[in-house]
Amino acid sequence: MTTAAVPDLAVLQRQAIARAAARAGGTDRLSGHIVCDGLVRIFKTEGIEVVALQGLELVVDRGDLLAVVGASGSGKSTLLNILSGLDVPTAGTARVAGYDLLNMSARRRLAYRRRVVGFVWQQTGRNLLPYLTAQENVALPMSLARGRTGRAGRRRAAELLDLVGVGYCADRRPAEMSGGEQQRCAVAVAVANDPEVLFADEPTGELDEATAVEVFGALQTINAELGVTIVVVTHDANVASEVRRTVAIRDGRTASEVRRTARVSADGGTEVVTEEYAVLDRAGRMQLPAPFVEALELRDRVRLNLEPDHVRVHPGHGEDR
Numbered sequence: 001m002t003t004a005a006v007p008d009l010a011v012l013q014r015q016a017i018a019r020a021a022a023r024a025g026g027t028d029r030l031s032g033h034i035v036c037d038g039l040v041r042i043f044k045t046e047g048i049e050v051v052a053l054q055g056l057e058l059v060v061d062r063g064d065l066l067a068v069v070g071a072s073g074s075g076k077s078t079l080l081n082i083l084s085g086l087d088v089p090t091a092g093t094a095r096v097a098g099y100d101l102l103n104m105s106a107r108r109r110l111a112y113r114r115r116v117v118g119f120v121w122q123q124t125g126r127n128l129l130p131y132l133t134a135q136e137n138v139a140l141p142m143s144l145a146r147g148r149t150g151r152a153g154r155r156r157a158a159e160l161l162d163l164v165g166v167g168y169c170a171d172r173r174p175a176e177m178s179g180g181e182q183q184r185c186a187v188a189v190a191v192a193n194d195p196e197v198l199f200a201d202e203p204t205g206e207l208d209e210a211t212a213v214e215v216f217g218a219l220q221t222i223n224a225e226l227g228v229t230i231v232v233v234t235h236d237a238n239v240a241s242e243v244r245r246t247v248a249i250r251d252g253r254t255a256s257e258v259r260r261t262a263r264v265s266a267d268g269g270t271e272v273v274t275e276e277y278a279v280l281d282r283a284g285r286m287q288l289p290a291p292f293v294e295a296l297e298l299r300d301r302v303r304l305n306l307e308p309d310h311v312r313v314h315p316g317h318g319e320d321r
């Protein structure tokens with residue numbers, strides 16, 4: 001457990017939850033905005049099967065800002081593509097905002113993608129249309145999803161660009177903006193249709209560190225101001241340390257989770273407490289962190305002891321010594 005003085009995380013957290021509750025019509029409706037249970041995705045190419053997700057478990061509450069980390073190939077993009085309705089899982093449960101992503105008609109899927117979710121891609125070029133200005137890019141999904149056009153649409157587009165800190169780019173085309181400005185504009189585009197959930201797949205992957213912080217700040221603002229639930233895949237350890245929850249994916253499963261909570265410290269200030277958890281699935285399976293396994297040279301089998309308030313894990317080898 002480590003502590004650090006980061007006061008504004010707590011403020012943002014409270015604000016995001018209050019906004020989300022206001023949107024949902026009560027705090028009792030915050031739980032389980034996104035639910036994945038035993039989620040499986042198998043790709044078949046030329047007779048070879050790749051199991052990208054193998055029984056993934058994940059619950060995200062309304063108003064949460066969750067970071068997903070994991071090695072390349074661990075299944076992060078597969079998860080986000082499923083949650084955003086672009087891809088269909090092979091088995092398991094995936095529900096977002098009451099939509100069952102396994103059993104959905106084409107029509108309902110289209111409505112889901114237009115109105116319920118927003119998406120930010122890693123490639124800056126994929127998020128914006130090059131021949132439209134920033135403001136036009138933001139106004140476009142509004143007219144498609146909400147029928148909001150004309151002056152009201154332009155005004156809302158300008159507001160959203162201001163919110164993410166690039167109001168001054170309203171009349172510029174993507175080619176006249178930096179990578180970070182484009183990605184912040186992309187965040188505005190992604191929330192233009194007023195979605196309940198925003199997914200971002202390595203939105204800062206092509207940016208330098210300082211610019212990445214600005215884009216991440218835009219996501220935090222959107223979460224706190226609009227009460228949008230956000231799941232962001234990131235490689236960036238700095239970004240992961242700025243959110244309340246970070247979930248690590250390993251081999252297509254959620255392996256561990258870091259939670260940060262704000263509390264009042266001994267000297268009366270606010271401090272953020274960081275705690276690491278292993279994820280326990282319904283069958284009682286969990287993954288030990290690799291450093292633990294290596295430190296005690298654990299392999300093949302371990303001995304478990306149930307104590308009144310915890311479980312002990314011992315190396316299974318050398319038992320008869």
Ligand SMILES: Nc1ncnc2c1ncn2[C@@H]1O[C@H](COP(=O)(O)OP(=O)(O)O)[C@@H](O)[C@H]1O
Pocket residue numbers: 043044045050051052070071072073074075076077078079
């Ligand atoms: N369309 C696809 N066809 C075949 N295999 C795929 C496809 N998409 C992803 N995979 C495989 O699934 C695994 C997980 O990929 P991905 O979700 O992209 O990982 P990440 O985003 O964590 O890097 C990888 O082994 C990848 O090669």
Ligand SMILES: [Mg+2]
Pocket residue numbers: 076077078
């Ligand atoms: Mg990926």
